[in-house]
Amino acid sequence: MQIKSSSSLTQGEPGVLHHITSRLTAFEYTRGSRQKPHSIIFIGGLSDGLGTVEYTSDLVAGLEDTQWTLINLVLSCSYNGWGMGRLGADIDEIARCVQYIREYKEPHYGPSKIVLMGSSTGSQDVLHYLHCPNPRSAHPILDRDWTPVTRPPIEGAIMQAPVSDREGILQEISNGTDRDSPVQMRELYERAVAAARGRTFEDEVDTVVPLSVTARIGYSTTTPVSSRRFLSLISPDSPGHPTEDDLFSSDLSDGRLAETFGMVGVRGLLRQKLLVLYSGRDQSVPPEVNKQALIERWAKAIDADGSSFWDRRSLVIPNASHQLSDPDQAEPRRILVRTVKGFLEDLEEQ
Structure with missing residues (x-):
């Protein structure tokens, strides 16, 4: 889900700007004036970009005395590009970043460990990277x-605020706004779904849902959203037939979880552990969702074959907001940094 926030990295941070391709870049924070062998590749959520997730400053500070650096990847879908983006294109770019970082670091430091960390919709990228065929299937x-991209394996993965975009937008609709009642919002939503279904592409090019509609049902007033991405995010045929983006909804069946979390071991792209950090009072999650029960279902699905990919530190962080950006988030941020550091320490020892 898209959550507006301001960056706390306002005074500048030292680092290295990596040009992975001519149009794909990543910024490696090098506080302490040195680079390190191991890397967390950070992927933000809808509308995020470089430094827009506030707790990254806490992570950068917390990692200063470790052998890990944080690398903020700026995807093609970053900032306002998410409305025309898709998870398939994201994981191709992430794969190029993983390969680049290994080739960049290993000649200098020897074996390098890499962790993918996603925030919000970035978590969908992380799970998509781990569960779908390698290379992924082509869109017709x-x-x-x-050109197919083969994804390299990674040592670890972290998903922070892995929420359901579908449940989030339906909650917005059911609450209504000062302008539109829930009934009016529902009518707008259903008309948008019908129009998107009826004309998803025109002359083999994405069509766009009118901004006058998407803005009124909870999306940004400045971001064009394609009919294809709109249908993927709201997944109108779920839970029976979930779309690519519908990975974390609470009503998905065990069979669906077996096709996503349950395929991580089959694909062989995760060498060690997955850590999940769910926010205890996430604004994007309906109040009736049992967060602890949900992540326990994910744990059961990923280790159903007797493997042990699920990290025991995974938790619902008490009082944490969606991206830990509210004024009262000092303690949730401390918990996040402490948990991530413990996770990384164990990865180093294995």
């Missing part, structure tokens, strides 16, 4: 000139 329209 969007990938006509696509």
Whole structure:
């Protein structure tokens, strides 16, 4: 889900700007004037970019005395690009970043460990990277000139605020706004779904849901959203037939979880552990969702074959907001940093 926040990295941070390709960049924070062998590649959520997730400053500070650096990847779908983006394109870019970082660091430091960390919709990227075929399947329209990308394995993965975009937007609709009642919001939503279904592509190009509609049902007033991405995010046929983006909804069946979390071991792209950090009072999660029970279902699904990918530190962080950006988030941030550091220490020892 898209949560507006301001960056706390306002006074500048030293680092290295990596040009992975001519249009794909990542910024490695090097506080302490040195680079290190191991890397967390950080992927933000909808509308995020470089330094927009406030707790990254806490992570940078917390990692200063470790062998890990934080690398903020700026995807093609970052900032306002998410409305025309898709998880398939994201994981191709993430794969290029993982390969680049290994080739960049290992000649200098020897074996390098890499962790993918996603925040909010970035968590969808992380799970998509781990569970879908490698290389991924081609889209019949969007990938006509696509060259398959084979994803390299990673040592660890972290998902922070892995929430359901579908449940979040339905909550917005059921609450209504000062302008529109829940009934009016529902009518707008259903008309948008019907229009998007009826004309998802035109001349093999994405169509766009009118801003006048998407802005009124909870999305940004300045971000064009394609009919294809709109349908993927809201997944109108769920829970029976979930879309690519519908990975974390609380009403998904055990069978669906077996196709996502349960495929992590089959794909062989996660060498060690997955850590999940769910926010205890996430504004994007309906109040009736049992957060602890949900992550326990994920743990059961990922280790159903007897493997041990689920990290025992995974938890619902008490009082944590969506991206830990509210004024009262000092203690949730401390918990996040402490938990991540413990996770990384164990990865180093294995």
